[in-house]
Amino acid sequence: MMTGSIAGRSRRAAAACATVAVLLEEGCAKLPRKVRSTAAGPLTPAQIAELWVEPADIASRDLFHGPGGPRSRRPRGAVSSS
Numbered sequence: 001m002m003t004g005s006i007a008g009r010s011r012r013a014a015a016a017c018a019t020v021a022v023l024l025e026e027g028c029a030k031l032p033r034k035v036r037s038t039a040a041g042p043l044t045p046a047q048i049a050e051l052w053v054e055p056a057d058i059a060s061r062d063l064f065h066g067p068g069g070p071r072s073r074r075p076r077g078a079v080s081s082s
Helices: 006-029 045-049
Strands: none
Touching: none
């Protein structure tokens, strides 16, 4: 059997939700607002080229299934949840 009135339980639940909201807001307020670069200066074209490779023949690529095609997405072997 539950003890306490419905109004009392509702107030406690509302207070718990408000506490969680305040704690989350306080924690998120401390997150960095802006991402800062660690580079000493502007990036050179050679440095940018390290991050990007221009695609060769985009028309021949499978943009839906990816580089392995539809066969690479099939499960291999038996699937169990033990």
